[in-house]
Amino acid sequence: QGWTKVSCPCCVSEDIEPLVLVKLGQKVGPETKRWLIRLIGAPQKDGGAALLAHPGEDATGDIIVLSAPRCTLLRAAEELGLCKLYSDGNMEAFCYEDKDNFKDSADNMQAFLSLAERQFIIKSELDGLRAQKDLRIPGLSDNCTLHHRDNIWQKLESAGVVGDTFPLHNQVKLRHLSQSWYSGNQPTQPLDEINEYFGSSVAFYFSFLDFYTWSLLLPAILGLFITCFSGWSPSSINVIQAVFSMLWSTVVMELWKRRSSTQSYRWGTLHLAERFAEPRPGFQGDIGVNPVTGRVEPLFEWQRDLIIAVVSVPVVRLPIYFIFLHHYATSLNELHTDWDSLFSQTLLYMPSVLHIVYTNMLATAYKTVAQSLTEYENHREESSFQNHLTAKVLVFTFFNYFAVLFHIAFFKQDVPLLRKRLASLLIITQLVNQATEVVIPFIVDRLLSAPHRTESKDDPEEDKFRNQSTLPAYPGLFAEYIELLVQFGYLSLFSCVYPLTAMLLLINNVTEIRSDAYKICKLFRKPFAPPAANMGVWQIAFEVLSFVSVVSNCWLLLLSPRLQGGGMSSTNIVLMAVLVEHLLILVKLLLRVLIPDEPDWIRKKREHIEFKSLRALREQQRLKLVNQSVTKHYKNNSIPVP
């Protein structure tokens, strides 16, 4: 009864912090639970996870509380390629053998690794468990045997032994975080604290939300100015607005990349070594020797890129988009004309509402397809899997959101309708999103879950942990990012039509920051967050959108009626627009190349890390030779080797 013992003397500690909760299935007997706790506590050389486990209040309860000893944490930090503060004041890739030169690594694990990192390490140790031989799980029927090199945790989850595995909240830290984050009128977010508590992938989202919101200030002011003091002719306003927003989007994205790389350095994720780590649990392949690392692990010799090129891209993506585009084009077209004539003003927003509901349903269906296709692509790294999955869903979702607007802009060529629809979508989308994301979970939480969760101070610790498991799982950052991407789309693709877009988005985002923060802190279970060096595929999505915006803005300028009425023939106007479009794309490409993606000092730090590992290769050989000669010297002189 109590925490499992550690074999390593340096890891023995009085004060063990509960980090992760494993909720067992309902029919798991005490025999199985004891076996599981032994497995989790066993050293890695015996096929265990080298973690600390606690059976909860009694041996028959359905939870196991996990923590990690110091050595497991340090070794995993090296394996992940985390950078930590070195004794010379730089961030360096952490190295277990050199641990004494890293700040806090000896005595203060809480300061050395962030809470999110410690919790993620436990998850990755569990995910990495593989059976060392064929094995029957005690207390289970015979069809649940583990075969050699099976992934244990996956098998246990599918067999219903393990229900949920999730990181525990630290109530003291959470209270402090929420105070500095969303309960007051803070102008900035405590990003370092978010990184410490929720991990770098979550922190990057909030950092981008923050940066993007501030950068909306400039277009918001310009839009307001244009709307209020429209002394210029409307067509020249359109041109100014369009050219401004096209260049603005590139500059913002380039500056974001610089900020992102700076934060990646601060948070120690500049040098992640996922490529060289074990493959993710879902990775399928024959066991063999990895030619890169020399380790025995599943290998996949098939051409993944070929699958993506031949199966994923043509079979799924393109046809689906074109079908939906067509579908929308016809149905919503009719819908719109009918309804407008019937109810006119009052039901102006109805098509938008219908559209959003419809959209959400389709997106859910598509996600299932995307998930299994990405599984089939069999990615080796978790981040690569996530990026490919995200890319699929995001392109689809994006088309889903924008099909109507594109249809109105490119086929109906009706600018006033576009303006009306854009304004209604802007408002409705924000309202619907805030409702589905925060209000509904809040109400569900208070009405359904809260009554069962009456907490008092005298409750044992375990009951509080069990209460956290009644919260729903955090749905992930996809919905949050796509919301920003759609916003960014409204702004950059159609901004010249509706100059107040930026202002509306700015107001929305100031509240969005707070509602997103409240949501992740209070309404859901704490999510696991892998260390991340940047926004991943979202970065690319925003950049692509910024280039697509040139095409759409030039087209919208072409449609503007004042331009049509000029002295030029319509063919020449089109040619002019094409010329302007190509020039703007050229300027954007130049800006992109000329603004360096990382500040100079970060580049130097990164190169220094790379140089050190290059030098090390040579130094290592020299030291090996020295060792050999020392050993020979010992032998020749019959001195005992220390």
Place this chain on the structure above:
Amino acid sequence: QGWTKVSCPCCVSEDIEPLVLVKLGQKVGPETKRWLIRLIGAPQKDGGAALLAHPGEDATGDIIVLSAPRCTLLRAAEELGLCKLYSDGNMEAFCYEDKDNFKDSADNMQAFLSLAERQFIIKSELDGLRAQKDLRIPGLSDNCTLHHRDNIWQKLESAGVVGDTFPLHNQVKLRHLSQSWYSGNQPTQPLDEINEYFGSSVAFYFSFLDFYTWSLLLPAILGLFITCFSGWSPSSINVIQAVFSMLWSTVVMELWKRRSSTQSYRWGTLHLAERFAEPRPGFQGDIGVNPVTGRVEPLFEWQRDLIIAVVSVPVVRLPIYFIFLHHYATSLNELHTDWDSLFSQTLLYMPSVLHIVYTNMLATAYKTVAQSLTEYENHREESSFQNHLTAKVLVFTFFNYFAVLFHIAFFKQDVPLLRKRLASLLIITQLVNQATEVVIPFIVDRLLSAPHRTESKDDPEEDKFRNQSTLPAYPGLFAEYIELLVQFGYLSLFSCVYPLTAMLLLINNVTEIRSDAYKICKLFRKPFAPPAANMGVWQIAFEVLSFVSVVSNCWLLLLSPRLQGGGMSSTNIVLMAVLVEHLLILVKLLLRVLIPDEPDWIRKKREHIEFKSLRALREQQRLKLVNQSVTKHYKNNSIPVP
């Protein structure tokens, strides 16, 4: 009298190979020559180059012959980051301490390093010479003193002490190379042998020429087929031709990248470490500690990118192109109409000839400006300097060549004239190039230089070396590459106008391979060639051109008269063309992303090299700790350290 002595016992060798010739200025006295030989022969810790020097037949002669001892070569090979064959059969980054595990490194320098590499190493050792203290050069006037950390070789060259430094031909190898290269009807080129003799940057040019020529076969056959059996309507032929050439160019460039990375692995240049080496001799800056490598060297804290963005791009590039574009547009326009009416057929080619001569003159003037601007940008690495210089000159040269054709295509919109001009340019350019590149140097060589160069077998070796210095210096690969780029431009930008382009280019290139080979072997001095991992900026130039070709081809299709006569309004036709253009660019981008830039096995080898250096960082710490404990053990037991 004879070769200087080496201090290192392992480097003593009977058979010293003359590698590089230094030609001294006319007024250099024997005292200065003796000082120079001593400097070259001195070890690196004393500020010398650690090379072998030979004063030629007598101490007062104006040449010094150089060679390199084994240890200097090996250390430099490590410094450059060359990969060599390891004992396990892989290519690995060479490491001096681990030299015994690399094939041929112990006994056979000729097999271990290629001739080009050995010669380049000597040049880089000379270029790296820096004065360790203020120093008067013996035998020279007082205003030629060296200051602390001055670059010695640069100073000697500007003071006229050193005239030329160039690598010597190896007549046996040269004869063998020329036999397997251009004297017969070889279908392929001996690329590995070229790499061994001339170095990887030259070998990459010939490899690309080879690959590109073979890839012309497909468009040549298609063009021939279209011209001979034009059963289809001309407009559909145009469309087929255009779409084919647009996709062809992307696929060819992607396949080339894969071939290029494979060759880079074979030639051991996959892992060059130029970033971490000493800065190039022309690099200006205050002396300081490099934050990346920790070495004392000139540092440049200014924002280089800022200079490029603010000075180079706008001040030089864009205005010049627009001025020339305008200039051409008007002058050649008039020229053409006048002349065509006067002499019509017979003088059809005159404007083209004039244009080419004019073009060449302008290009020479522009090169001077580009050179000094790139100096001003102050690049740290030689390759970066070369790439920026090349990029500047190449964009200019390209506009210079294509201004007329663009003018005819986009402003005059006269497809028949474009076809006529393209055909004449195609033929004239090839003739002029072959003449200026090979025929004229050949005649000059035979008429002017050869009479002074009567060689007999009994001549002393030094006379033969001296004869090589009468040859002109090799003008570099710029002219060769730009010729290919212009060809590629004719083919991809305007191919739908003149389907026989590919066939003409194919015939030209088969002879081009041989004339280029003859030229570099016989008509010029052997050039120094730095190790290179790819074509550098030329790669990008070809890829950019392949994207620009979509714009020009779609435009030319738009101009085709059959399309104009259809049932659609001209505005709708333009919009159609724009849509097709955008779709094609999308397809090309997708192809580019989906075809991996390196074959799977090369990616694994590269990642293995990266993994090894990452592992080494950790191994090194472990070995250091072992060493420390051993030393302590020695001390505690009073055992003498070996």
